[in-house]
Amino acid sequence: MCLFCYSEDAISEEVVQCLRLSSFDSMQWSDEELLALLYFMFSDLGLLEAFKLDLVTLRNFLFQVYKNYNEVPFHNFRHCFCVAQMMYAMCVKADLPKRVGELEVLILLVSSICHDLDHPGYNNIYQINARTELALRYNDISPLENHHCSIAFRILELEESNIFKHMTSEEFKLVREGIIRCILATDMARHNEILAQFRDAVLQGFDYYNKSHINL
């Protein structure tokens, strides 16, 4: 696949408006177009300037992500795109870059993109009951989510796809902690617990300056 056939600059205003809606239909687009749209999200959210992301590294990163999704019925690259697009739409709608800062937005977008990397198509219950390699490696503790996250940082360890290479070590530490927290939170076994915490935060009055609220 030629990643460079589709230019991010060619995205029309009409497409941008659609991309910001929760009703965006990803099925109309090819994989390479989806990659270009992902690239556009980084740009549109102001992340290229904020973190000195360069075009080639970001494209390499996204292409590595693409290659590391499997052709499984659901948890494939298109699912990754759908989740990232919904996150992007919410970031724009809620004006998150201004409210929580670009670092948190970067964490949310990268986590969405990476959250099911190398998914084998079978869930955690299967992994644990079948005593698979992943269950054995992760001691039955969110084996899939731990694996997705580990693959994400293996991609980021590659010099050519390390979009975080210009960060200070303190920034990198925060981003790494944030992405790990977000991806591990996608284990549906933890859904009710996290949702209850979020509801409590909303009932208290959601506070954009409260780190424990932001982390939800």
Add this chain to the structure above:
Amino acid sequence: MCLFCYSEDAISEEVVQCLRLSSFDSMQWSDEELLALLYFMFSDLGLLEAFKLDLVTLRNFLFQVYKNYNEVPFHNFRHCFCVAQMMYAMCVKADLPKRVGELEVLILLVSSICHDLDHPGYNNIYQINARTELALRYNDISPLENHHCSIAFRILELEESNIFKHMTSEEFKLVREGIIRCILATDMARHNEILAQFRDAVLQGFDYYNKSHINL
């Protein structure tokens, strides 16, 4: 090393009495003698009968454990023995097989024996800061303890060293959960949190029938 040179039957009553003391000096014994003493602990605690452990499988298991400790200054096979011996002494002193049942005692003894398997000699802080393979694999979450535990169950996956092979799937599930809980609890970063819970349990009045107390 010949594992069969030293017979468990030849352990004198005097040695047994020493083995039950917290002051037992492991430095007087060779590695093969320590292996025989570990074997004796299983026997003395009634675990051979309770779980139909056979001599050859238990010896194979212990030898695999021995082979999977590294020659590092501290977290080596002798350290494994020291921790297991202290656990054995406490089990005998507190009459734990009767108080908490053989399954819990099996979990405690196997966890002690396996708790530092394949330790590379550098701590978690080093692993995380140096972005080692283990930190990358385990997303900075107790990378060493997760690895020790994973190695333990890889040994137990081998038919010839699977001391749990005669268990029902329900028993195996409990043992696996217990060993994972115990080994992950050896991360010293969690020491204060767990110790505080234990102190609370003791202040409330330690209850041998309360699972949350037993799990401490």
